[in-house]
Amino acid sequence: MIKKTVLKELNDQLNRELYAAYLYLGMASKCTEMNRLGYAHWLKEQAEEEIEHAMKFYNYIHDQCEVVELAAVDKPALKGKTLLDFFKQAHEHEKLVTDYINKIMDLSIKEKDYATQVFLQWFITEQIEEEAQTEAIVEALQVCGDDAAALYLLGKHLAKRED
Template sequence: MLNDRMQKELNEHINAEFWSAYLYLSMSVWFAGKNLHGFANWMYVQFQEEQAHALKLLKYVQDRGGSVELKPIAEVPAGWKSPSDAFLHTLHHEQKVTSLINALMGTAVELKDYATQNLLGWFINEQIEEEATATEIYRTLSDVESKPGILRMVDKEFKARAYMPE
């Protein structure tokens, strides 16, 4: 049985993951509007991944006999200065998500909730990758953004990203 405080915090994080999904869907729409369809695809895959994160937590709460609460998803930003600005926002957002997951782990440790610690271990590893990827793309874009030809090449490369369920 899931502790009440743990359940409440996991439910809040389900909402945070859906908010992340919504943020990346917004970025996908923004990139499509800029005629950068590879970037739009990359962000759409990110949207799908974040939905999967939310659903992974949701199923876990169910499996532990807890109750799932689906709260409203707050509004997300809709515009960025440039592609690199969108990826800098992505990086800062992922850093924030990492701190939220660390706080969840803190609660699970405090409550000696070993099953939740185990689940959160997966999310902690995922965040290492998320931050590394966002950093790499942000740095690349900062270098090539002023060169439209290279930006087009990156866009073409990003068309190939496909969502892979776990």
């Protein structure tokens, strides 16, 4: 049985994952408008992954015979107008998500909620990958600068993302 304090945080995180999907979809839309389709593809794939993360929380809450509480999803606050701006924001967002997951883990440890600790372990590992991926793209964009050929090649590389 999940403690009510932990359940609230799990529901909040489910909703934060849906917001993340919306944020990435908003970035993808801007990249499409800029005709940067490889970047848009990567961001759409990321949006779909965030929905999968939300569903993990959804299923876990129900598997624990608890109630899922969905909240309204806020309009994504896109910062900046360049590819570098979007991916810097993505990286900062992933660091924020890591912080939230760690705080839920801290709470589940405090509440001796062992099942939730096991459940959250996957997300802790996942966040290492999420931060590393977005940081690598930021670094690549910084190296590209305004070089159109480099930006094009990076976009082609990002368009190959399948997961």
